[in-house]
Amino acid sequence: MTALALDIGGTKMTAAIVGDDGRPGEALTVPTPKAEVWKACTDLLDAVAVGADIGRIGIACAGPVDTTEGIVAPINIEEWKDGFAIANAVQEQFPQASTSLATDGGCAALGEHKFGAAQGVDDVLSIVVSTGIGGGLVLGGSIVAGRSGNAGHVGHIVVPGSTTPCACGGLGCVETVSSGPSAVRWAQEQGWTGTTGAELAGAAADGEVVPITALQRAGVALGQAIASAVALVDVNLVVIGGGFAQAGPPLWDPIQESAALHARLKFLGGLEIVPAKLGALGTLTGAAVLAASA
Template identity: 55%
Template sequence: MTVLALDIGATKFMAGVVHAGHEVRDVRQVEVPREDVWGALRALLLEVAGSAPVVAVGIGSAGPVDVRTGVVRPLNIPEWKAGFPIVPAVRELFSAAALRFAIDGACLALAEHRVGALRGVSDALAMTVSSGIGGGIIANGEVLLGRTGNAGHVGHIVVPGWDTPCACGGFGCVEAVASGMSSVRWAREQGWSGSTGVQLSEAAHAGDETAVAALHRAGTALGAAIASAAALLDIDRVVIGGGFAQSGEPLWRPLRAALAEHARLGYLAQLRVVPSRVTHGATLVGAGVLATTAVAD
């Protein structure tokens, strides 16, 4: 019998088989195509599942989501932006499987709370800073999902000083300023010639002025957004994962400076922002936690 974990990201899908201790093995991935998105994901799931019966599937997805209907509306997947019924589609594929579904930020929070930097922490925020920006909230030791499953979707906190258009239709969201994709877009508008967040980070470490400015811009926006979220949630721990978050000091130095500038309330005096310890697919690990919970139930 097989338990599957699925991560629906902005640029790629990842799926793997969940083993004891929430370890996800046999992980495979595919880039999100421009057309026939479900066809690509369906093929990936069938490939990972193999011939053994699938008894449970945990699904973590970029948001927004609606856990009540099992629909995803990822802003960066145009074909699904109006909504795709992922839970009914996966249920049709694996009719005997128990399904659990959550936004990727909630899966990140689950992974960090179970095996990462938030073990033993009762109130915290987990963030992913990658192609987009997401998050999940731990409150009283439990993951807070919210009315539709989008609690913790911190990418759409509005940060002061920017009016950058966001894919959500608003302006000045931290995702529009500080995500990997947004930072690359801004740098290219300034004349930088690279095309990926990894290249941007490497250029910043090499001293490229435009790349340094792009990461400084992103880190400053992140620090301001974290200060706002921490003040609202009354937390003292934030963990940040995701590929773009691994950009090092060019991103983290301005983040810490902005945090010190904005997080001035007394109850935030012990606030700590730390990098993720779940280094290989935190959303996928969290989806695996969802799946094993489904089996236990």
């Protein structure tokens, strides 16, 4: 029987058949709609699975999740933020298949550990910087899920100096400063007229002051969050991926400088913060690993 990988995020959904090597094959991607999200997901899965005998499915989804109940409640998918029973829904579509669910950050960590920037490293924190900020942990060579499946979800670490309300209901989460939409929103409040994270990164590369400052704010906050997280879980490799993480030195330099300033404990010596190697398919690759190992 064939394994299938599914990655659901606030911006897009991607699916692929899992190859014999444990990696996703040719992937199909569709935008995540504002409404009828599951209908769009069903159509995507049908298109990918046509003619295949699907026996195992690995699902990566923006968090929070409840892996015990098979429920996702991503705060950046409005229609599902109160909870969607995705495991049951997938089971109805593929009755013969077993399903495994993890956060997008957890799958990113798993994919980078197996095939990417964390190969050969048993303890790693992965961060996904995109529409939101996700995260995941591999400790001792295995993905760490935690009580409900949300271990490593670093986007809601509170960073110094920020009191911005977060979609989670809290105040000052790093996601309110360092996600793509949050950085864009801050820049717009300062008079910048662009609309996307890619435009913000391009304007910063062109030397525009407000976009540079927006990325610097995002990077400093991420560095602070990283310093807190690595001290808590005792890792010295952090892999950062996601679309907004492609913003280049205006974002990466402040991340490195801020983390170095705050992560001063002796056991954190040699802390490395590196780009993900698997690119846009990193999270899907982790879902594929999840499916292949089910």
